[in-house]
Amino acid sequence: MSTVLVILETAGGKLRSHCLPGITCAAQIAAASGKQLALLVLGADPSSAATAIAAAGYGAAAVHTLAAPTLEPFTAEAWADAIVHAIKLTGATVIGGSASSTLRDALPRAAALLDAPLVSDVVAVKSADTFTRPVSSGRALLDVKVAAPVVFFTARGTEFEPAQGGAAVSVQALAAPQVNNLGVQVKGVQKTESSRPALTEAEVVVSGGRGMREGANFKILEELTDLLGGALGASRAATDAGMVPADLQVGQTGKIVAPELYIAVAVSGAIQHLAGMKGSKVIVAINKDEEAPIFQVADYGLVAKWEDAIPRLIDLIKAKKSAS
Amino acid sequence: MKILVTVKRIPDPDESLKFAAGGLDYSASKWVPNAFDEYAVETALRLAEVVGGTQRLAEVIVLSICPEASRQHVTQFLAMGADRGVIVDADPDKLDTVAVSKLIAAVFKKEACDLLIAGKLSQDNEGSQVAQRVAGILGLPQACFAATIDWDQTGRALNVTREVDDGVETKRVPLPAVVSVDLRIVLPKSVRNGSTPATHAYNEGPRLASLKGITMAKRKPVAVLKPADLGVAATATEQSVGVAAPPKRKAGQKVKTVEELFDKLTKEAKVL
Ligand SMILES: Cc1cc2nc3c(=O)[nH]c(=O)nc-3n(C[C@H](O)[C@H](O)[C@H](O)COP(=O)(O)OP(=O)(O)OC[C@H]3O[C@@H](n4cnc5c(N)ncnc54)[C@H](O)[C@@H]3O)c2cc1C
Ligand SMILES: Nc1ncnc2c1ncn2[C@@H]1O[C@H](COP(=O)(O)O)[C@@H](O)[C@H]1O
Numbered sequence: 059m060s061t062v063l064v065i066l067e068t069a070g071g072k073l074r075s076h077c078l079p080g081i082t083c084a085a086q087i088a089a090a091s092g093k094q095l096a097l098l099v100l101g102a103d104p105s106s107a108a109t110a111i112a113a114a115g116y117g118a119a120a121v122h123t124l125a126a127p128t129l130e131p132f133t134a135e136a137w138a139d140a141i142v143h144a145i146k147l148t149g150a151t152v153i154g155g156s157a158s159s160t161l162r163d164a165l166p167r168a169a170a171l172l173d174a175p176l177v178s179d180v181v182a183v184k185s186a187d188t189f190t191r192p193v194s195s196g197r198a199l200l201d202v203k204v205a206a207p208v209v210f211f212t213a214r215g216t217e218f219e220p221a222q223g224g225a226a227v228s229v230q231a232l233a234a235p236q237v238n239n240l241g242v243q244v245k246g247v248q249k250t251e252s253s254r255p256a257l258t259e260a261e262v263v264v265s266g267g268r269g270m271r272e273g274a275n276f277k278i279l280e281e282l283t284d285l286l287g288g289a290l291g292a293s294r295a296a297t298d299a300g301m302v303p304a305d306l307q308v309g310q311t312g313k314i315v316a317p318e319l320y321i322a323v324a325v326s327g328a329i330q331h332l333a334g335m336k337g338s339k340v341i342v343a344i345n346k347d348e349e350a351p352i353f354q355v356a357d358y359g360l361v362a363k364w365e366d367a368i369p370r371l372i373d374l375i376k377a378k379k380s381a382s
Numbered sequence: 383m384k385i386l387v388t389v390k391r392i393p394d395p396d397e398s399l400k401f402a403a404g405g406l407d408y409s410a411s412k413w414v415p416n417a418f419d420e421y422a423v424e425t426a427l428r429l430a431e432v433v434g435g436t437q438r439l440a441e442v443i444v445l446s447i448c449p450e451a452s453r454q455h456v457t458q459f460l461a462m463g464a465d466r467g468v469i470v471d472a473d474p475d476k477l478d479t480v481a482v483s484k485l486i487a488a489v490f491k492k493e494a495c496d497l498l499i500a501g502k503l504s505q506d507n508e509g510s511q512v513a514q515r516v517a518g519i520l521g522l523p524q525a526c527f528a529a530t531i532d533w534d535q536t537g538r539a540l541n542v543t544r545e546v547d548d549g550v551e552t553k554r555v556p557l558p559a560v561v562s563v564d565l566r567i568v569l570p571k572s573v574r575n576g577s578t579p580a581t582h583a584y585n586e587g588p589r590l591a592s593l594k595g596i597t598m599a600k601r602k603p604v605a606v607l608k609p610a611d612l613g614v615a616a617t618a619t620e621q622s623v624g625v626a627a628p629p630k631r632k633a634g635q636k637v638k639t640v641e642e643l644f645d646k647l648t649k650e651a652k653v654l
Contacts, residue, residue: 076547133553134514134524159546163526166511170518175480175619178509188623193508197399198406201624240523245552258547262653286654294565298586304529304566305549311503311565313547319653329395336631340651342643348636357634357651360643370640375654 061096062088063150064118065141067160068099068107076258078220080156081116083180083213085221087152091186094119098144100137102130105229114223122148123231131244132160136237138167143235145172145208154180154211161212169210176210177202181217195310196333215258216316216337250303254289257306262288262319263335265308268295269324269346269364276302278368279323285375291315291335293325309334323364327352344368383440383557385426386495387464388486388513389419390474391448391455392506405622408475415455418501420462421568424588425561426499427463428573429533433582439535439575440496441465445489447474447482450606460599461591467604468493470612478620481609483515488612490520497540498560502527513562523555526562530572 064084067074081097088095095118099108104123112121124144128136141164145153153168155161157179169176181199182190188203189211257263264283266276276290283290291308292301308315310333320338325331327343327350335341336355343356346363353359360367393411400407423444430440442464446456450471460467470485477485490498500513517524525531525542529550532541537556544551545564555561566572570583591599609616637643647654 134517134526138518159527159544162510163514163524166514167518167524169511170480170483170515173480175478176509176511177620178511191508192628194399194406194506195395195508196628198401199626199628200405200622201626203621203623204619205621206619240521241556242523242525243554245554247546247549247551249549298566298569303549304545305547310505310508319647319651336628340647340653341631341634342647353634353636355631355634357631358643358646359634359636360638360640361636362640367640367643371644374640374644378648378654 060093061148061150062093062152063145063148064095064097065153065155065161065165066097066099066111067158068101068104071106071110073107073111075220076158076215076256077156079215079218080154080213081221082218083183083211084152084154085117086183087186087211090183091152093152096148096150097121098124098141100124100129100140102127108229112229113226115225115227116221117224118227120227121229123229124235125231126234126237128237128239131246133239133242133244134163134167135242136239137164138171139237140235141165141168142171144232147232151207152209152211154213156215157212165210165212172208174208174210175204175206176212177204178212179214180211181214195329196336197329214314216314250305254283255287257289257291257308257313258315260289261317262286262321263291263308263315263317263338264288264321264323265291265293265325265335266296266301266323267293267325268299270296270301273301278372282321282368282372285372285379286319288317293331322352322356323368325352326350327355383497384493384495385429385440385442385497385499386490386493387419387422387426387442387444388498388500389423389444389446389455389459390416390501390504391446391452392416392504395505401625401627405625413452413455415458416501416504418503418505418563420588421563421565422499422501423459423462423464425531425563425567425573427589428578428584429531429575431578432575433578435577437577439577443468443493443495445470445486447472447477447485449473453604456604457599458591460602461595462589463595466602469604469606470609471606472609476616478617479509479511479515480619481614481617483512483519484614485609485612486512487516487519488614489607490516492612496558500560500562502562502564513560517560520560522558522560524560525553525555527564528561529564529566531561531567531574533575535576
């Protein structure tokens with residue numbers, strides 16, 4: 059039986075939670091095509107992470123591991139080689155995972171090595187070979203039919219539920235791959251340290267735009283964010299101006315988020331920004347310009363200056379918290 | 383050093399979309415250069431020029447797969463400062479990404495280039511995969527989603543910072559290599575070539591073509607090739623079979639005060 063193979067990412071011996079929607083998308087493809095689902099964990103020593111993943115199973119038939127020292131730190135060069143190797147050993151015909159920066163870097167390269175197409179940012183599985191994906195800043199949803207012996211995909215995390223644990227399965231170690239990282243050197247990722255939940259996983263996101271004027275003014279948005287247990291986001295204008303780190307950018311070229319509550323403060327609502335947050339359950343916009351396009355997607359719009367509105371909103375939330 | 387920059391023309395993203403059976407209808411669209419490719423050309427020019435000097439460190443070649451007659455974006459990039467152009471005469475909407483990537487790889491090889499700079503994403507089809515594919519086909523190192531590039535001329539390598547989900551990764555890639563550029567590559571100090579003074583700050587964003595550039599562009603050579611000249615056959619692994627507008631959000635309401643907003647969020651939306 060041919061296989062749908064999901065490429066997983068781990069950190070500190072644990073599955074990274076952003077991978078779970080990718081498993082769900084893969085499971086839907088497997089169900090639509092009568093294929094079995096398998097998971098792949100790769101790294102210098104993936105065994106302990108794989109054991110934990112196999113204990114939860116996630117509906118897969120097997121968890122495969124591939125071990126090689128050159129697989130850590132991540133490079134697209136080594137990962138693509140290893141993924142191709144795993145595909146050959148497992149006979150997988152559909153390969154993918156959540157559309158993280160890691161898989162968006164490595165999977166197209168692996169696909170090219172196998173002369174296979176890749177469907178980016180799948181938001182729905184229509185049938186065994188037809189997937190829906192957004193184009194043009196999310197203004198249209200295209201159904202793409204793929205016809206090839208091997209097909210790759212990445213899944214948009216906000217559009218699939220996180221996969222649930224199920225029956226335990228076994229771990230199968232695959233023979234070590236030949237990987238070549240072509241002389242590249244990775245000096246590691248400079249992480250934006252934050253005690254807040256990940257932007258893509260938070261229930262509440264508070265985003266600030268150019269109208270915040272300077273980085274120091276984000277303090278008040280951080281206070282609101284922390285009161286709500288949320289994550290901080292920003293528009294491109296705010297990140298480009300250096301008010302906040304670049305990885306907080308929400309939008310077509312930033313993070314795609316779909317929290318329960320999205321509060322856009324001093325963000326105009328450019329199409330590229332909307333592409334990253336339109337899927338939010340409840341959208342609140344606070345902007346001093348009543349013509350700002352953000353109001354067209356907001357469930358609740360308040361025409362006001364943030365200097366007036368945010369402190370008041372914080373007071374009201376604090377009062378409610380202390381009353382309950 | 384030879385730098386190849388891939389440039390795509392896209393339907394103007396500010397125009398509204400026209401939905402047709404099975405796909406989008408671009409027949410009446412105005413075409414503009416893909417923004418990320420403008421950034422890619424700006425990146426190449428910053429690497430190639432020595433600000434304050436006359437020396438050029440690299441030749442900048444722009445490559446587009448487009449109908450030969452629809453080459454205005456190529457002319458625009460020549461006016462901006464690229465040295466010459468290559469057009470692969472084909473309608474990219476009739477090719478799949480597999481074939482487009484092979485064509486780019488074939489031109490890179492034919493021209494014996496040292497560096498490919500592509501946009502991170504085409505704003506219309508948003509595949510975000512061409513650069514990675516070309517690197518795979520050519521067996522070259524890749525640095526995708528670049529926010530800054532520092533060219534180490536003596537070490538024949540690029541030190542690149544890449545925008546990744548958790549922050550910024552630093553990656554050193556020996557040349558020849560493939561790079562795809564992200565938005566912040568056009569901030570004033572994002573690109574350094576080791577010859578332009580490190581203190582130099584560029585204007586933010588891609589440069590505008592000068593009048594002289596526009597005049598000169600007409601005289602710059604543009605080679606036109608057919609896919610068959612490059613030994614690449616058209617493949618059709620992907621086909622668009624349907625299109626829909628995303629679900630519309632239902633009309634929202636304006637609130638007059640923060641108190642009213644708070645009240646609605648607690649009692650009506652129940653999110654606070
Ligand atoms: C290829 C490409 C990709 C892009 N990708 C992204 C992306 O991923 N994400 C993204 O966000 N953008 C992206 N952009 C940029 C986008 O087009 C907009 O330029 C950007 O989103 C604008 O940011 P902004 O809303 O903060 O700033 P502006 O558009 O300048 O809006 C600022 C807003 O603040 C309001 N304001 C000012 N002062 C106050 C105050 N005191 N109180 C309340 N309101 C106030 C103003 O009324 C205004 O509406 C992209 C652009 C391109 C070309
Ligand atoms: N038809 C084309 N001609 C030239 N370059 C292209 C073409 N299509 C894509 N590219 C390049 O590949 C990048 C990424 O495109 P994509 O993978 O489609 O999002 C673009 O920014 C361009 O640099």
